[in-house]
Amino acid sequence: xxxxxxxxxxGVITSRTNTELDGAQPKFVDIKSYRKINTAKKGHWTxxxxxxxxxxxxxxxxxxxxxKIRVVGRLARIGRAAILVVAEHVELKPLMV
Numbered sequence: 001x002x003x004x005x006x007x008x009x010x011g012v013i014t015s016r017t018n019t020e021l022d023g024a025q026p027k028f029v030d031i032k033s034y035r036k037i038n039t040a041k042k043g044h045w046t047x048x049x050x051x052x053x054x055x056x057x058x059x060x061x062x063x064x065x066x067x068k069i070r071v072v073g074r075l076a077r078i079g080r081a082a083i084l085v086v087a088e089h090v091e092l093k094p095l096m097v
Contacts, residue, residue, distance in 0.1 A: 007085055009033055009048060009071045013063055027053045028084070029063055031071075049084040051076065059090050068093035 011033035029050045036043030050071055052060060063069070072089040 005074045007071075007073055007075060009050075009073075009085060011048065011069060013065050013067050013069055014047070015065060016063060027051065029069070031069060049082075051084055051086045052090065055087055055090060059092070062092055063090075067095065 009031065011031035013029055014032050015030045017028040017030070029052050030047060031050060032045045032047050034043055034045055050073070052063065070091040070093075071085060071087050073085040073087045075083060076086045077083055
């Protein structure tokens, strides 16, 4: 039996990391997710790294800094300590022009 390994994240894109020489498509997107504690007056931002390399290029071109994003994915590990989210589905908030 497999354990449940799914996550849902919402946040704001803070940066894109390109791994190809031409820099056309990002492999990773960094987001910040805001969480306000109900008793506290101020909340805190949590940074997360998202692996978006398996997504359709149509979505990758629209991932710009400052855009709100919702990610459904699974946890993955790189090396001994780094944990990231591998995106399986992404929703981007429409840009207000």
